[in-house]
Amino acid sequence: MSSANIETAGRARRPLRRHRLDKPELLAPAGSLEKLKFAVHYGADAVYIGGQKYGLRSNADNFSFEEMREGVAFAAQYGAKVFVATNIYAHQEDLEGIADYLKQLEAAGIAAIIAADPAIVEIAMREAPGLEVHLSTQQSTMNWQAVRFWKEEGLPRVVLARETSLEEIREMKSNVDIELEVFIHGAMCSSVSGRCVLSNHFTDRDSNRGGCCQSCRWMYDLHLDASPTADAGDNPFTMGSKDLCMIQHIPDLIDAGVDSFKIEGRMKSIHYVASVVNAYRQAIDAYMADPEGYHLRPEWVSEIGKAANRPLNTGFFYSTPGAGEHIYEPEEKPAPYDFAAVVTDYDTASGIATIQQRSPFRPGMEVEFIGPGGRSFHQTLGELENDLGQKVDVARHPLQTIRLRTEKPVFPLDIMRKKML
Amino acid sequence: MKPELMTAAGSIAQMERYVAAGADAVLIGEPRYGARLPGAIPEDQLKEAVSRAHELGAKAYVAVNKLLRNHELSGLPGYLRAVREAGADAIVFGDPAVLLNVKEAAPGLPLHWNAEMTGTNSAAASYWARKGATRAVLARELNEEEIASFKASVQMEVQVQVHGMTNIYHSQRNLLQSYMEHLGREARLLDLGPAEGLFLVESERPDERLPVYEDENGTHVMSADDICLLEAIPELLSAGVDSLYVEPLLKSDAYNETALQGYRKAVDAWSADPSAYEFDEGALEAIRALQDPRRELSFGFLYKEQVY
Numbered sequence: 001m002s003s004a005n006i007e008t009a010g011r012a013r014r015p016l017r018r019h020r021l022d023k024p025e026l027l028a029p030a031g032s033l034e035k036l037k038f039a040v041h042y043g044a045d046a047v048y049i050g051g052q053k054y055g056l057r058s059n060a061d062n063f064s065f066e067e068m069r070e071g072v073a074f075a076a077q078y079g080a081k082v083f084v085a086t087n088i089y090a091h092q093e094d095l096e097g098i099a100d101y102l103k104q105l106e107a108a109g110i111a112a113i114i115a116a117d118p119a120i121v122e123i124a125m126r127e128a129p130g131l132e133v134h135l136s137t138q139q140s141t142m143n144w145q146a147v148r149f150w151k152e153e154g155l156p157r158v159v160l161a162r163e164t165s166l167e168e169i170r171e172m173k174s175n176v177d178i179e180l181e182v183f184i185h186g187a188m189c190s191s192v193s194g195r196c197v198l199s200n201h202f203t204d205r206d207s208n209r210g211g212c213c214q215s216c217r218w219m220y221d222l223h224l225d226a227s228p229t230a231d232a233g234d235n236p237f238t239m240g241s242k243d244l245c246m247i248q249h250i251p252d253l254i255d256a257g258v259d260s261f262k263i264e265g266r267m268k269s270i271h272y273v274a275s276v277v278n279a280y281r282q283a284i285d286a287y288m289a290d291p292e293g294y295h296l297r298p299e300w301v302s303e304i305g306k307a308a309n310r311p312l313n314t315g316f317f318y319s320t321p322g323a324g325e326h327i328y329e330p331e332e333k334p335a336p337y338d339f340a341a342v343v344t345d346y347d348t349a350s351g352i353a354t355i356q357q358r359s360p361f362r363p364g365m366e367v368e369f370i371g372p373g374g375r376s377f378h379q380t381l382g383e384l385e386n387d388l389g390q391k392v393d394v395a396r397h398p399l400q401t402i403r404l405r406t407e408k409p410v411f412p413l414d415i416m417r418k419k420m421l
Numbered sequence: 422m423k424p425e426l427m428t429a430a431g432s433i434a435q436m437e438r439y440v441a442a443g444a445d446a447v448l449i450g451e452p453r454y455g456a457r458l459p460g461a462i463p464e465d466q467l468k469e470a471v472s473r474a475h476e477l478g479a480k481a482y483v484a485v486n487k488l489l490r491n492h493e494l495s496g497l498p499g500y501l502r503a504v505r506e507a508g509a510d511a512i513v514f515g516d517p518a519v520l521l522n523v524k525e526a527a528p529g530l531p532l533h534w535n536a537e538m539t540g541t542n543s544a545a546a547s548y549w550a551r552k553g554a555t556r557a558v559l560a561r562e563l564n565e566e567e568i569a570s571f572k573a574s575v576q577m578e579v580q581v582q583v584h585g586m587t588n589i590y591h592s593q594r595n596l597l598q599s600y601m602e603h604l605g606r607e608a609r610l611l612d613l614g615p616a617e618g619l620f621l622v623e624s625e626r627p628d629e630r631l632p633v634y635e636d637e638n639g640t641h642v643m644s645a646d647d648i649c650l651l652e653a654i655p656e657l658l659s660a661g662v663d664s665l666y667v668e669p670l671l672k673s674d675a676y677n678e679t680a681l682q683g684y685r686k687a688v689d690a691w692s693a694d695p696s697a698y699e700f701d702e703g704a705l706e707a708i709r710a711l712q713d714p715r716r717e718l719s720f721g722f723l724y725k726e727q728v729y
Contacts, residue, residue, distance in 0.1 A: 058729050089541045091563070092570040119544030138539075143489045145518035161488070163593045168491050192488060192639075195591040197538045200562050201644060202623070204727050208539060211729030216590070218623055222600060222633070224611075225618040230604060237600050237621060239592065239642075321594050323602035 023288040024254055024261055027083070027181065028277045031266040032061045035273055036071045040080045041413045042274045042372050043281030047075065048083040048114060050266060053101055054094065055085045056138070057266050058210030065108050072109035081111035085266075086124075087136040089117050089194065089208040102128040114159065116194065125154060132156050134181065138194040138208070144172040151178045159262065162188050162244070163316045166256050173257035184246040184253060185276055185304075186264025188315060190216050190239045190326070216240055217327075235328035242325050245312035247300050250283040251291065252317075270358075271339035274415055275307035275370070282374050299374060306337040306417070336420055340367060341395070341402065343414040353410050357400040361418055362393060369406065371414040379407045423692045425480075425664040426684050427580065428677065431460015433470050435674060437477065442678035443685025446480035446664070448513065452614075452637050453493075454500055455484030455513075457588055459615065459669050464500060467507035480510040486535050487638060489516045498526035505530050513558070520552055531555050533580070537588065538562060543574035550577045556664065561587040561648065562722045569660035578663035583650040584680050585668030586632065587721070590642035597635045611635060615671050630715055632671055643671065647712070648721040651705050654687040655698055676711045683708055 028044035030036035039047045049071065050062040063071065063084075072082050084105050088094065098120060105113060106128040113131050115121050116138035124133050134157040135141060135150050142161040150158050157179035160169065164182070172180060189196060197207055198215035205211030216239035222229045230236060244264070246253060253261065261284065263276055279300040287294045304312075313325045340361045345354040361367065363381050370376045384392040387401040395402050429448040430436035436447045449470055451461040462470045467483065474481035483504045489497070501522055504512055511531035514520065523530050534540065534549040535558035546557035556578035559568060572579045597611050597619075611619070613636050620630040621642065629645035648668075650657065657665065665684060669677040683704030691698045712718055 089539045089560075090544070091541050092543065092567050092574070095542060095544055116539070117542070117545055118548040119542055122544070122548055140488050143491050143494055143516070143518050145494055145521050146489070146516055149517035149521055163490075171491050190594055190596070191590050191592045194539050195537060197562055197589045198642070200722070200727060201589050202626070204725060206562065206727040206729040208541065209727075209729040211727070215623075218625075220621040220623050220631075222597070223618075223620050223622065223630075229601070229606065234604055236624065237596075239590070239596055239640075241594075316593075321599075323599040326594075326596070326599055326603070328600070328603050 024259055024284060025181075026277065026280055026284060027260050027262045028273055029186075029263060029266040029268065030071070030082075030273070031057070031268070033063065033067045033071055035270055036082070037074055038270050038274045038413065039277055040075050040078050042277040044080060044277050046081040046083060046111070046260070047071075048085055048262075048266075050085050051101070051105065053086075054088050054090070054098065054120065056087050056208075056210045056212070057085075065104050068105070068108040068110060076109075082109070083112045083114055083134065084110050085136070086113045086120055087116050087138050088120075088210060089138070090119055091206075091209070094209070095119060098123050099127040102131060106130040112157070121153070121155070134159055136193075137161055137183065140192050140194055142168070144168075144175040147172050147178060147180075148176045151176050157181055157260070159183075159260075161193060163192065165319075166252055166317045169256045169258060179259040180257065181260035181262055182253065182258045183244060183264055183315075184258075184261045185244055185280065186268075187243050187310070188241045188264070190241040238326070238328060240327045241315075241321065242313040242327055243308065243310040244315045245304060245308070246314060246317065247279055247283060247304055248296055249314065249317065250280070250296075251287055251294060254284070254287055269307075269339060270342075271337070271415060271417060272307040272335065275303050278370065278372060278374065279303040281372070299376075303370075303374075307335050309333055309335045334420055337368070337417045338420050339415060340418040341416040343369070343410045343412055343416065344401075345412060346406070346410050348409065351405055351409075352403050353406045355402050355404065355416060357395045357397060357402060359418070360394055360396045361416075362395065365418055367416050367418050369408070369410050369414050369416050371411055375414075377408050422663070424658055424662060424688055426667070426681065426688055427482075427664050428667040428669050428681060429459055429484075430462075430669070431458060432462065433466070433473055435460065435669075436470060436474060436479075436481075438674055438678060439669070439681055440474065440477045440479045442681035444479060444667075444681055446482060446510070447474055448482045448484055450484035454487055454489075454497070456487045456515075456591075456638055457615075457641055457670060458484055459671075464503050467503055467509070471507040471509050475508065481508075482511045482513055482533065483507075483509045485512045485519050486515045486537075489518050494518060494522075497522045501527040501530065511556070514554075517552075523553070533558060533578075535580075536560075537591075541567075543571045546571070546575050546577065546579075550575065556580055558666075562727070564725055564727075565653070565656060565660070565723050568657070568662065568723075572661045579661075580664035580666055581650075581657060581662050582648060582668055582721075583654075583657070583665045583684060585647055585672065586643045586670060586716075587648065587668065588641055589631070589644050591639060593639040595635055596640040597633065613637065617671065628715075646717040646719040646721075649705070649708065649718040650720065650723060651683055651687060651708070652700060653720065653723055654684070655691055655695065658688070658691050659695070673711070676708075679707050679711055
């Protein structure tokens with residue numbers, strides 16, 4: 001799909017503008033311009049992206065300034081904001097050029113940067129005052145006096161360390177008047193963020209400048225007095241954590257005073273971002289609309305389950321993670337559902353949808369269509385036609401345009417997904 | 422000013438040995454506020470320890486370098502007052518909460534900024550200097566060029582680790598206990614604190630042993646090699662490095678004494694007359710003789726170019 005199509009789609013289904021902090025912000029990752037559009041369309045109040053420099057995902061498909069401007073314009077139609085992660089710990093060679101880069105972010109309409117290095121914090125406040133500076137989780141802020149320190153430095157928001165418990169968040173909130181942003185979903189460093197240089201030691205890749213190669217998820221033997229602790233057949237030692245998922249605890253987070261709910265995953269797929277945002281958007285809206293009558297809906301949990309590829313847990317929110325919160329078994333199962341196509345158009349009169357292929361599908365296949373707000377239905381695919389009106393036995397070409405009859409109306413940017421075998 | 426040779430000590434007796442071996446300054450403290458110390462000198466012995474260091478002509482720094490949690494804040498002002506009353510020459514900090522407390526409870530106490538692996542550039546160091554830090558402890562992952570550029574760009578002392586293992590991973594999770602539990606073993610097999618004989622081997626790197634231990638601050642993984650920058654002393658001192666740190670963690674007293682003696686001689690010789698300085702192979706041989714053969718003596722990141 002061309003981005004122009006997505007933009008038109010966005011205008012057509014423009015939701016009500018949300019006012020910041022009337023309710024907590026849902027902040028989603030956007031690893032590319034297309035992911036940004038899906039994240040915003042499925043309900044994110046703000047997205048965070050990486051630029052060409054100074055971010056911790058050097059392998060991601062990072063944004064050019066031109067793409068940033070387009071992303072900001074798209075998000076603005078929904079009343080959503082765009083943040084840029086400038087969360088490296090800079091070395092001497094990185095210092096030159098930071099000021100220019102930050103000024104360009106400001107000019108592109110970026111609302112905030114997420115920074116850990118005090119050098120970058122300070123340069124941003126001096127050189128690009130139009131940018132808010134949010135303190136990154138990489139600064140490992142885990143007590144209320146450290147939060148107060150950053151407040152006194154003039155920062156409007158701190159992204160807390162992932163080690164912080166709900167109880168500690170409540171204490172911070174009652175002691176300091178500042179926005180607190182908290183990771184609620186996704187992969188986690190098992191180390192204190194920033195306090196890991198395993199990649200540097202094993203591969204000469206600098207983890208604190210975006211080179212992390214996830215050595216914590218590799219396999220190790222633990223030796224005690226020179227003997228291995230594991231017997232044959234035992235799982236090896238790893239430092240890998242299960243992924244965070246707080247969908248079942250949204251009222252606790254809102255009541256603790258969390259201002260921004262952050263989803264991890266700039267490297268994750270469109271399907272993942274759309275599904276996860278969709279579920280949390282509904283949970284937050286439902287609780288804010290009627291706290292008394294709120295109940296967790298099983299669809300939200302299953303929605304997340306369809307996109308997740310790792311076992312889930314609640315991190316440090318309720319207690320320090322133990323054996324049950326780590327991954328010892330061989331991991332990385334693919335998510336149970338896969339993105340098959342995106343809807344680009346729908347003709348109400350004929351009931352024919354135009355979709356664009358993202359992975360192969362064929363007539364007879366069971367699929368599910370999903371859209372913002374939890375809309376979804378299952379159907380068996382009937383005949384497929386290409387853009388020349390010819391029948392197609394398999395939609396095998398990436399980005400191929402296909403027309404088909406859907407059992408219910410669909411809307412641009414709805415996702416068609418298929419169950420993995 | 423002659424550069425300082427610094428180490429850490431876990432007891433007053435150890436401090437005496439290390440000062441006798443050539444240390445000008447010793448880092449002490451306890452796990453309540455300090456991270457990865459070779460042993461604890463509790464608050465009620467601080468005065469005695471600092472006085473003893475001063476009698477021996479050495480400085481005593483106290484480690485308050487942990488990342489703190491809410492419940493640990495209430496004891497901090499009292500601890501900082503005790504540190505100042507003990508006459509400590511500086512505290513080492515990483516968490517900005519410590520700055521606020523020093524201002525109120527122990528104003529004037531000199532501050533050394535140590536953010537471990539995130540102390541990577543001079544602009545960040547200068548930022549903390551404006552908050553009162555007089556020294557920056559550099560990340561071990563910097564190379565020689567970066568160290569020189571860092572020092573040339575700040576108006577504060579810089580400290581570089583020249584010898585021993587480095588911390589490469591710190592978690593607040595109890596990863597060893599958790600793994601024992603996963604295996605169905607008794608977690609009591611594990612002692613808290615730095616322990617000999619406990620290490621990790623990554624499956625594709627069978628020759629590298631990463632010491633690991635757990636204490637009240639979580640799980641610590643240490644490097645498989647020991648930094649040894651004895652041969653690079655002239656370069657470091659020419660660059661203006663103010664303090665050279667020998668990490669004593671998980672080494673015998675005799676090993677640490679030998680290392681300190683080697684660096685002492687090198688620093689003295691270079692400081693007396695840089696142009697007449699000659700590298701003393703014997704000092705390195707003495708360290709090698711006590712070196713665990715399964716742990717490489719390396720230049721760490723001194724000559725490395727990292728990618729990302």
